[in-house]
Amino acid sequence: MATILGVAGKQFLPTSTDYSDWQYQYATSTHGVDHDMNPGLIVQPSNKDDIKKVIQYARATKKAIAIRSGGHQYSGASSTGKHNIQLDLRNTFQSPDDLVYFEKGDKSYVRASVSHSLGDFNKFMGQHKVFVPHGQCVEVHVGGHVQTGGYGQLGRSFGLFGDHVLSLEIIDYAGKEREITKAADPELFFAWLGGSPGNLGVLTHFTIEVHRDRDYVGSMGLRVVHLYNEKTLKALLQQLAEMNDNPDFPRNYDLCVSVLSASFDILGLMGGLDDKMREEHPEIFGKDGTPFWPRSIVVYAQWVPFSKHDKPDMSWFERLRGDSWFEAGVQTKPMSELTAEWVFRNTREFDLPYVKRTYLTRSTSLSKNGWVDWVVGRMNAIVEPAFNGQWLSAQLQCYGGKNSMFTRNAGNGTSYSWRDSTLCMTIDCFHKPEKQAEAEAWQAVNDKEGLGAHGFFSKEDRRVLWGSYGSFDLDSVWNTYYEDRPKYERLMKARRLADPEGTFTPNTFAVKRAEQKHVAERESSSASPCCIST
Structure with a gap:
């Protein structure tokens, strides 16, 4: 494959000196062998004209395009193989005009590009004293994040990141710039937000409605670190389970519990507390200042008022505090400041291969x-x-109840799945390379005992696109990501209309397009498309 004439941005062939730096992503350590994540060409476009040239070249040469907004996808779904092209957008739209706050009447909005990381996006929101629900991984980029929902700490109280989208600005398979809205194009709006991320065209910008701090005065948050022990973990998960099981639990509360093996950098979860931690627990810092962290349980809890009559149940917070090892205490802070405290500031949990699982239950x-x-x-x-x-590395978060906005936003014109779910559980095993068989065996037991008719966690196998695992052929496991066949067929139809030539089908982790046999030769067995960042 050759570079593309007329493209102003950088291009990297496999023979380029810096190719490996841009080819690498989170999934490489785990799926570098079973999924081809070595694009024949990586293009970092400078502008929309570059993107159009890449699309034109791909169509003319019968190549497919994988899209990466800059973050990661756990199965390597933002990459492709040697016969195709990766469009890397992490630096494309970073001008002041690509992240703008504005107001209309009594509402506030943000127009953002896909090129911003969650860390930068959250910082910008804080500067304007506004917030929106979003995930917790600092290096995830918002392009893939918004397409796969944007699960995060505010899931019960405010719903998903993608629930707040008003319009999507795209470049389609013909190189045409378009704006997608629910009113003007409900089928494409539906498919873009939750359907087949990265397989419908190139998302460049989107506009969302955001919330203002001044409308939620008195919000509270708690961050706690417990030293790991079974008794403490059982008590915390029992509280989480009781919250999960109560359909009338108030919308005001959000709760997330993480469990981490020794050596994990806790300050990545408790950012801003470095000096305090060093002062209160010098025993974890060696003489060279390199910490060895203990096995830990980390709790994030939050309460937000929705009316002047709402009052927090402080006993709920007290149960979570227990006999904590370290905490910042229950703090009354603006919501934009609290959302900054929920951001996970490590690039990844452990620098090792992994066997990942993310389950939902109702x-x-x-x-x-x-x-x-x-x-x-x-x-x-x-x-x-x-x-x-x-x-x-495990994380468990409550999303359910009839008051939850995660639940109530079902049917809002997006295709995010399993909106009747009550709890999301990510339970990952990172391992030394020689321990892969043991890690897979451990997860196999989790699958067998946790799921199914007699499963402890869920009677159904419910998965999310951002936390994908198992088969890389989405069409063969569509029922784990989408509720029913009519919904999947609706998405197939939208894909066929949006990508008739298979230009955005670079691998098998994609909603199948009906009547796509004529583009089968374009699809590699690599990892799915898109900026499906988590």
């Missing part, structure tokens, strides 16, 4: 069906043994 029996004891036992099998070559 169960409302977790506090009494044995799930708490079961999941603590499963975690303990990885966390407790010393130096076993495996490390746990």
Whole structure:
């Protein structure tokens, strides 16, 4: 493959000196062998004209385009193989005009480009004293994040990041600039937000409605670190399960519990507290200042008022504090400041290969069906043994109840799936390369015992695009990502209309396009398209 004439931005062939620096992504350590993540050409466009030239070249040469907005996708779905092109947008739209706050009447909005990381986006929002629900990984970029929902700490109280989208600015397969809105083009709006990220065209910008601090005065947040032990973990997960099981639980509360093996950098979760941690717990810092962190349980909890009559239940916070090892206390802060504290500031959990799982459930029996004891036992099998070559990173968050905006936003014109879910659980095993078989065996037990008719966690296998795992052929496992066949066929139809030539089908992790046999030769067995960042 050759570089593309007339493109002003940088281009990297596999023979280029810096190719490996731009080819690498989060999934390389795990899927570098089973998924081809070595694009024949990486293009970093300088502007929209460059993007149009890439699309024109791809169509003329029968290449496919994978799109990466700059973050990561756990299966390598923002990359492709040697016969195709990766469009890397991380630096394309970074001018002051690409991230703008504005007001109309009594509402506030932000127009953002896909090229901004969540860390930069959150900082910008804080400067304007506004906020919106979004995820927690600092290096995820908002282009893929918005297309896959944008799960995060404010899921119950405010819904998903993507729920706030008003319009999408795209460049389609013909190189035409278009604006997609729910009113003008409901089928494409539906498909872009949750359907087949990166496979419908090139998203460049989007506009969202945001919330203002001044409308939620009195919001509170708590960050707590507990030293790991089974008793503490069971108590915390029992509280989470009770919250999950109560359909009337107030919308005001959000709760997330993370469990981490030793050596994880806790300051990545407790950013801004470095000096305080060093002062209060010098025992974890070696003489060279390099910390060795203990096994930990990290709690993020939040309450937000929706009327002047709302009052927090402080006993709810107190149960979470317990006999904590370190905490910042319950703090009353503007929501834009609290959202900054939920951002996970490490690039990745552990610099190791992984076997990942993210499950959803709609169960409302977790506090009494044995799930708490079961999941603590499963975690303990990885966390407790010393130096076993495996490390746990788990995160559990409540999303459900009839008051939850995650639930109430179902049917809002997007295709984000499983909106009746009550809890999301990510439970990942990072491992030394020689421990892959053990890690996969541990996850296999989780799958067998956690899912199914007699499963502790969920009767159904419910997955999310941003936390994908298992089969890389989305069409073969569509029912784990989408609720029913009519919905999937609706998305297939939208894909066929948006990408009739297969220009944006660079691999198999994509909603199938009906009647796509004529473009089968373009599809590699690599990893899915898009900037599906988590």
